[in-house]
Amino acid sequence: MSSNIEHWTRANSEFDDADAHERWSENEVSWGLWKTPEAEIGVLGDVSGLDVVELGCGTAYFSAWLARRGARVVGVDPTPVQPATARRMQAEFGLEFPLVEAFAEEVPLPDASLDLVLSEYGASLFADPSRWIPEAHRLLRPGGRLAFIRPSPLLYLCDVEDGRLTEPMRGMNRFEKPGNSDEFVLSDGDLFGLLRGTGFEVENLVEVYAPEGARRHEHYSYTSPEWARKWPAEEIWAARKPA
Numbered sequence: 001m002s003s004n005i006e007h008w009t010r011a012n013s014e015f016d017d018a019d020a021h022e023r024w025s026e027n028e029v030s031w032g033l034w035k036t037p038e039a040e041i042g043v044l045g046d047v048s049g050l051d052v053v054e055l056g057c058g059t060a061y062f063s064a065w066l067a068r069r070g071a072r073v074v075g076v077d078p079t080p081v082q083p084a085t086a087r088r089m090q091a092e093f094g095l096e097f098p099l100v101e102a103f104a105e106e107v108p109l110p111d112a113s114l115d116l117v118l119s120e121y122g123a124s125l126f127a128d129p130s131r132w133i134p135e136a137h138r139l140l141r142p143g144g145r146l147a148f149i150r151p152s153p154l155l156y157l158c159d160v161e162d163g164r165l166t167e168p169m170r171g172m173n174r175f176e177k178p179g180n181s182d183e184f185v186l187s188d189g190d191l192f193g194l195l196r197g198t199g200f201e202v203e204n205l206v207e208v209y210a211p212e213g214a215r216r217h218e219h220y221s222y223t224s225p226e227w228a229r230k231w232p233a234e235e236i237w238a239a240r241k242p243a
């Protein structure tokens with residue numbers, strides 16, 4: 001997992017740190033590449049009074065949005081410079097919540113201590129699902145929920161410039177990216193099976209398309225808005241640990 005840290009240390013200096021102020025300034029809760037409003041998706045519900053952890057929080061802007069809505073949030077990230085940026089933002093915006101340096105596969109928080117486990121392209125893409133999903137289940141109280149956004153499997157199977165299917169779906173899991181952070185993307189069926197096998201009830205799967213007028217993300221530019229208006233480049237999952 002050390003190449004992960006090197007990659008995210010570099011990503012922090014190339015983009016995340018500079019982007020943090022703008023993201024922390026946003027009032028709306030939104031998801032992913034196209035900043036799809038949570039008000040349209042409606043997977044989180046009222047978070048006021050909930051104990052929440054964001055796994056792979058980066059500069060912790062998503063955590064900040066939920067803290068402003070009354071959640072008791074903890075941000076978890078293994079790359080030291082990311083919580084360092086988050087701490088600077090906390091001081092600037094006068095909003096404090098705990099930040100813990102850890103991998104999502106092994107979170108130093110107690111069993112059954114949380115109501116919501118969240119990930120926006122953190123654990124949901126960069127942690128091993130066979131380890132972080134059981135870890136999320138361990139952390140949740142009975143009745144607690146897991147919500148995350150990740151890239152769609154289609155994005156990993158297609159040539160995104162012309163839409164041709166180029167990669168096998170069977171067995172898709174770990175995508176090694178020499179010099180970058182490895183990524184984990186299971187097929188929808190395999191992820192559904194993993195969630196169910198871990199003890200979650202799957203509540204929702206929302207395929208996210210690029211909206212009209214979307215522009216290519218200035219940093220995460222691996223998909224074009226033209227492609228992503230026809231095929232979902234992202235998907236949001238919600239699951240519940242039964243009460």
Ligand SMILES: C[S@@+](CC[C@H](N)C(=O)[O-])C[C@H]1O[C@@H](n2cnc3c(N)ncnc32)[C@H](O)[C@@H]1O
Nearest residue numbers: 008056057058079082103104120121122126127
């Ligand atoms: C793209 S950022 C996600 C944060 C934020 N939502 C964003 O979009 O900028 C990805 C984060 O995942 C973290 N990460 C990488 N591997 C991880 C792992 N195994 N467990 C938890 N977080 C991890 C990285 O340190 C990085 O800060």
